[in-house]
Amino acid sequence: MKIRTITKCLGTLLAVASACAFAQQPAQSSGDKPGEKAGGLPRFQSMCVGCHGIPYYQTAFPQVYHVPKIAGQSRQYIVNALKAYKAGDRSHPSMQGIAKSLSDDDMAALAAYYGADPAEAKK
Amino acid sequence: MSKLLALVLAASVSVPALAAGNAEAGKQKSQACAACHGPDGNHPMTPDFPRLAGQHPDYLLKALRDYKSGARKNPIMGGQVQALKDEDLADLAAYFSEQSGTLHVKR
Numbered sequence: 001m002k003i004r005t006i007t008k009c010l011g012t013l014l015a016v017a018s019a020c021a022f023a024q025q026p027a028q029s030s031g032d033k034p035g036e037k038a039g040g041l042p043r044f045q046s047m048c049v050g051c052h053g054i055p056y057y058q059t060a061f062p063q064v065y066h067v068p069k070i071a072g073q074s075r076q077y078i079v080n081a082l083k084a085y086k087a088g089d090r091s092h093p094s095m096q097g098i099a100k101s102l103s104d105d106d107m108a109a110l111a112a113y114y115g116a117d118p119a120e121a122k123k
Numbered sequence: 124m125s126k127l128l129a130l131v132l133a134a135s136v137s138v139p140a141l142a143a144g145n146a147e148a149g150k151q152k153s154q155a156c157a158a159c160h161g162p163d164g165n166h167p168m169t170p171d172f173p174r175l176a177g178q179h180p181d182y183l184l185k186a187l188r189d190y191k192s193g194a195r196k197n198p199i200m201g202g203q204v205q206a207l208k209d210e211d212l213a214d215l216a217a218y219f220s221e222q223s224g225t226l227h228v229k230r
Contacts, residue, residue, distance in 0.1 A: 053230040056179075066179035072225030076170035089196040091189075116225045117170075 035109030042109035047098050052114075062093065075115030082107045144180065144210070149218025152211055155203060156219070165224030176224030183216035 037043050051057055051067045058066055070078060084090040085099035102110070156175075159168050164175030175183060189195035191204045191212070204212065 049230050053228065055228045063185065065181040065185050068182045069178055069226040069228055071227045071229035073174055074167055074170045074172060077167070077173040080171060081173075084196075091194055114229060116174075 033109065034105035035103070035107070042113045043106050044098070044102060044110065045113060048110065048114070051094075059092075070114050072116045073114065075111040075117065078111040078115050079107045082110070144184070144213030144215065144217030146214070146217040146221045149214035149216070152207075152214055153218055156215065159199075160219075163222040163224065164219040165222060174224050174226055175219035176222035177226040178220055180213075180216040180220035183219055184213055187212040187216060 032040065035042055037045075048070070051059070052070050054067075056066060058064055081090065082099045082102060085092065085095045086102065088096065090096075153162075153164075156164070159172050160175050161167055165177075167174060186195065187200075187204055187207075188209070190197060190200040191207070193201065207215075
């Protein structure tokens, strides 16, 4: 089997596995706002922390580079990025798997939690 | 199994090396970027656009290369990077990664 075929298969497997795992999360929100858990943290925030919550963490697959900083990012851009992964316009396997299981409310809650509004950029 | 692992490892590192760019040269080439992302990459014109200041340079370079190859689809960025050489992309990534802004790591 060619290397390319193997990596492609692995990527698909990863994406499918993560999509299956995340799909089992309850669709209903139990927090004060849509997309939030009780206590105010966004649903799925735990999915972000393992990579984006570790300073200088690097992806290992399919390419090696530093996982982008998302805290302090433009809120609407965070939503745009998640939607692009969900639609397949961006191609990281684990991000596609995760984004596919997010509702619009989940994306908005994650953007509210991680993002910064324009006033904060004036600093 | 170990053979398969070795193959996968080889595939993961076989992407082109992420060249370190020149931030000073990047600043000279960044006027077009400034129109939407702000001169320092921390003041996007609309919240639709990302902040670039302080982002990891290898991630910025990967994003720029993906726009150029079409792996990442965006009508604006896809057009912007077409005329740029890989050296330009690396310089821009270096420049914006060295600016300070709101981007940080949060759990």
